[in-house]
Amino acid sequence: MKTTSLTKNIRFIYIxxxxxxxxxxxxxxxxxxxxxxxxMSEIGIVEALMHLSVVLLEIxxxxxxxxxxxxxxxxxxxxxxxxYGTFMLVGDSLSLFGLxxxxxxxxMTFQSGAEEAxxxxxxxxxxxxxxxxxxxxxxxxxxxxxxxFAKLAGGWMAEINWELVYGGIIITHLLALIPIAMLHEPERxxxxxxxxxxxxxxxxxxxxxxxIWRTNQSAHIxxxxxxxxxxxxxxxxxxxxxxxxxxGYSSMTxxxxxxxxxxxxxxxxxxxxxxxSKWSFGNITTxxxxxxxxxxxxxxxxxxxxxxxxxxILSQLVTLYEPIFSNxxxxxLESSVRATFxxxxxxxxxxxxxxxxxxxxLMIDIIGFRNGFLGLFVMLGVLYIAGVRRVVR
Numbered sequence: 001m002k003t004t005s006l007t008k009n010i011r012f013i014y015i016x017x018x019x020x021x022x023x024x025x026x027x028x029x030x031x032x033x034x035x036x037x038x039x040m041s042e043i044g045i046v047e048a049l050m051h052l053s054v055v056l057l058e059i060x061x062x063x064x065x066x067x068x069x070x071x072x073x074x075x076x077x078x079x080x081x082x083x084y085g086t087f088m089l090v091g092d093s094l095s096l097f098g099l100x101x102x103x104x105x106x107x108m109t110f111q112s113g114a115e116e117a118x119x120x121x122x123x124x125x126x127x128x129x130x131x132x133x134x135x136x137x138x139x140x141x142x143x144x145x146x147x148x149f150a151k152l153a154g155g156w157m158a159e160i161n162w163e164l165v166y167g168g169i170i171i172t173h174l175l176a177l178i179p180i181a182m183l184h185e186p187e188r189x190x191x192x193x194x195x196x197x198x199x200x201x202x203x204x205x206x207x208x209x210x211x212i213w214r215t216n217q218s219a220h221i222x223x224x225x226x227x228x229x230x231x232x233x234x235x236x237x238x239x240x241x242x243x244x245x246x247x248g249y250s251s252m253t254x255x256x257x258x259x260x261x262x263x264x265x266x267x268x269x270x271x272x273x274x275x276x277s278k279w280s281f282g283n284i285t286t287x288x289x290x291x292x293x294x295x296x297x298x299x300x301x302x303x304x305x306x307x308x309x310x311x312x313i314l315s316q317l318v319t320l321y322e323p324i325f326s327n328x329x330x331x332x333l334e335s336s337v338r339a340t341f342x343x344x345x346x347x348x349x350x351x352x353x354x355x356x357x358x359x360x361x362l363m364i365d366i367i368g369f370r371n372g373f374l375g376l377f378v379m380l381g382v383l384y385i386a387g388v389r390r391v392v393r
Contacts, residue, residue: 006126009184010135013119016179017139020078020111021146022172024154024165025088027258030241032088032162033097042094044358047238049098051357053105054350058112062343065114071185074118077110078176085169113342115139120330121186132330133273136323140269144319148262155255212341216332221387222285223345226325228383229292231352232376233318235360236299240311243369247304261312265319272323281328284321289384292317296380300373 025032033043065073080103087100119136123129157164213219237258244254275284292314299310326342333341356376363372 006122006128009122010119012179012182013115013122014139014142016074016176016183017115018142018146019172019176019179020081021143022150022169023081023147024150024157024168026147026154027151027241027255028154028158028165029088030238032158032165035162036092036097038094038097044361046094046098046101048354048358050101050105051350051354053102054109055347055354057106058109058343058347058350059340061106061109062113062340062346064110065117065343066340069185070114070118070121071180071183073110073114074180075177077107077114078173078180080104080107080110081173081176082170083107085166085173089163089166089170109343109346112346113340116326116330116342118183118185122184125186129331133276133323133327136326137269137272140272140319140323141266144262144265144269148259148266151255151259151262212333213344219329219332222281222325222328224383224387225285225289226321227345227349227352228380229289229318229321230349231356232296232380233315234353235357235376236311236314236373238357239360239364239369244308246369247307257308257312261315264312264316268316268319269323272320275320276324276327281324284324288317288321293377293381293384296373296377300370300377 030043033046038046061073064076084100084104084107087096087103091097091100116136119139120129120132123131123135153168154165157168241254241258244257249257295310295313295317299307299314302310329342329345360372360376363375367375
């Protein structure tokens with residue numbers, strides 16, 4: 001593969017990422033389901049079903065990406081995204097909307113891990129792995145830029161007709177199949193013999209992932225930290241919409257807040273590789289998590305305007321850390337298990353969200369938003385104290 005082909009491949013990956021992230025309902029689907037007659041508790045059930053599908057399928061779909069190819073996995077994922085848009089468009093009951101969100105969750109499992117593995121192997125083929133953090137940061141920046149555009153465009157579409165929102169999702173994810181077809185997929189190291197049966201291949205992939213976890217002690221605390229900050233920012237983002245409403249912000253203002261959050265994320269993703277070049281991974285993890293705790297506390301106790309600022313900073317800290325974390329983990333993996341191992345991380349994060357998301361909602365009903373956030377802060381703080389001394393330096 002020539003250098004020009006390498007550049008071409010990365011360009012097609014960037015195009016795919018931008019188009020595949022055009023979910024025009026990202027900041028609106030709760031409103032849409034409520035308009036369709038679902039109660040908030042039913043919407044919570046639908047959300048739980050999405051994460052359940054991720055928990056059940058994340059590892060098997062990661063194995064599919066490693067065994068049968070990343071392009072195959074991405075292709076299936078985008079076909080399922082088309083299915084999600086279709087089910088949401090024609091849905092009129094809890095069961096159909098539940099099927100839609102489960103389809104979305106399944107789509108996410110086919111794409112997660114496969115995207116990162118494809119980028120890393122593309123660079124590795126030309127011995128350019130050191131560029132991974134910068135390239136992955138660019139990918140995240142494009143994804144966030146795409147989502148920011150989708151939120152604005154989706155709001156405009158919804159004002160006209162909800163059919164435009166979900167029709168747009170169907171069209172864009174059909175278009176995403178074009179750059180996938182144009183991608184070159186680097187050869188992967190084989191984890192098993194070509195004569196090994198499918199069942200043995202899958203078991204081999206899973207065992208290889210577990211072995212990596214057991215032998216790579218230095219990655220344990222960073223992975224746990226990553227999962228917990230990922231879980232907490234999901235809770236802040238989704239419940240934050242209602243929290244900001246109760247603070248008196250209008251729907252338009254809340255939309256602007258989340259659009260600004262996405263646009264700032266573009267800059268953070270682009271700057272990640274610069275931070276990585278100046279600080280060790282251990283220090284970034286240790287002090288970054290501590291900084292996350294500081295702003296989480298400020299989010300709880302600050303006046304209204306500072307709550308918004310704290311939320312924006314918390315989101316950017318997570319965005320800044322993700323490509324650095326991904327590069328650290330990728331460096332310890334063979335290409336034959338890249339997608340599988342990242343799927344293992346993702347399934348644990350989804351399981352954590354599936355448990356804590358409804359639990360946090362119950363806490364809000366009983367003790368209120370701020371006390372609920374304080375309980376989550378205490379959980380994160382205890383985890384930090386317990387694990388910080390074991391982080392790699």
